[in-house]
Amino acid sequence: MLFWIISALLTVVVAVLLLAPLLRASARATRYDEGEAAVYRDQLRELERDKAEGLISAEDADYARAEIGRRLLAVANRDKAGGEGEQLDDVAPATAPVTRRRYTWSQAFILLCLPVIGLAGYMQIGSPGTPDAPLEARMANPGDDVDLLVAKVERHLATTPEDGNGWNVLAPVYFRIGRFDDAELAYRNAIRILGPDTERMSGLGETIVMRNDGIVTDDAQMAFQAALKIEPNNPRADFYLALALEQSGRRAEALAAFQEIAKASPPTAPWMPLVNQHIAANSAGVPLANAPAVSAEADAQQTANPAAPGNPTAEDIANAQTMSEADRGEMIRGMVASLDARLKEDPNNFEGWMRLVRSYAMLKDMGRAEAALKDGLKAFPAAGAEGQQLIAMARELGLSVDEVSQ
Missing domain, CATH: 1.25.40 (Serine Threonine Protein Phosphatase 5, Tetratricopeptide repeat)
Known part of the structure; x- marks a missing residue:
């Protein structure tokens, strides 16, 4: 019902906006006719004065009176017939008043046809039979809608802000949907209420890193170090601390840190490809940790061409010396x-x-x-x-x- 009320109000507003120029033009046309008739009446009175003073002959006065009368009748007929009277010969078409009948048809079209066209279009392409979906009903049964699930938890936390479990659940969801500022606040609230643990401290650190475009800041390092105090050899915290060393230019220390992570991790760990990439980036030709053994054919190819892609060969180096x-x-x-x-x-x-x-x-x-x-x-x-x-x-x-x- 609310939809139809809003639609009706919008229709009225649009109709008023469209009718306003037509109504103003009609009013201007009426004022024009009234002013024109007043001019002709003044001319009749002036003609009578001229005739009484002998400034014009009776024959000329009769001729002029007939012409002025004809013009007055033309104005009266135009008012009476809604604009069907004849246009004056000496009035330019560009300045002549727009006929009222034209306005009447335009107003009728706006008031009747436009709403009918709009309603028919909605019935054709809209969904008038779709039931209402109030927010309360959707919040009660959010299904798989992540936004509704988040809104539901946010509403709960707005009334019970000391619910640490709520913040603990919401923080990683914020992180996954890219709301890093909210994720940091949620992690901090969860840590304040529930206390620190490895997941919360590592999550806080990673959130701070993402907020700073991948840079491991001092605050992030403190969070990862706190996670390691709770759970030593945590690969997630170790990785970001090693990345911090790399970003600060301490490549030798970063290489050692990444190699320690590789040694402590199983070869099939999901983070091993990334760790090996960092080992390769921080070392010049050091074999990747936990990398599968190469075949004899590959080993022979490496022996024939030991240089890494883009590096000079031994022959290049020998030639360069001369x-x-x-x-x-x-x-x-x-x-x-x-x-x-x-x-x-x-x-x-x-x-x-x-x-x-x-x-x-x-x-x-x-x-x-x-x-x-x-x-x-x-x-x-x-x-x-x-x-x-x-x-x-x-x-x-x-x-x-x-x-x-x-």
Whole structure:
């Protein structure tokens, strides 16, 4: 019922808005006719004065009176017939009043036809038979609607803010749907009421990291350290603390920390691929921990070409030792350009992007270094761990990270 009341009110509002210009134009037309008739009456009175003073002959006065009378009758007929009277010959069409009958038809169309058209359209494409779905009814049975479930818990916590279990349930949900500010508040409330535990402290730390675009801040480190005091060797907390070392430029310590995580984790752990990526990024050719053994064929291929992709071969190094400084620099630029070309063909090479950005920076070519960083972030977005490594390294190299990562 409320829907139909609102629809009727909206129809009235739209009709008033559409009728207002027509009503104003009709009123202007009426005022125009009244003013025109008043002018003709003044002309009749002035004609009588001129005739009485002998300024005009009786024959001319009769002719003028007949003409003025004809015009008055034309105005009267136009008023009486709703605009069907003749237009005056000496009145320009552009300034002549719009006929009232035209306004009448327009007003009738707006008042009658538009509501009928709107109602017919709604009956055709709308859903008039759909029952009401009040918020209370939907809150009572939210089903799988995450937004309604969250709203239901929020309503509960608004009346009982000291319910630690409610905050504890809501915090990870906030995190999953990307409401990191609310997630941090929920975690802090749960910790305040229920006390700290590994999950809550690690969740708080990870939320702070996400709020800061993947940077492990001091507050996040404190949360992870608190989680480790409760449960030592927690891989989630260990990983972020190792990432903090990497982001601060302490690569040797970060490498050792990631290797410790790998040693303490089963080879099939879901976090091992990411850990191995960080080990590879912080080491030059150190074998990945818990990596499966390579086949004999692969081992033979590695022996034949031990250089990592983009690195100079032993022959390149031997040739470089006999070159002049200028030739050596040209050779290095050629190898960097070759690496750049290979990465454009196969951008899914994280180590290659790290090496390319660093190489351009070492060559003092900051423009190409930033361009390589931008291309690398397309393949490894800043939201991911690899993208954060690229950004952290770029900051250490003095590159303009903010403009590139936007």
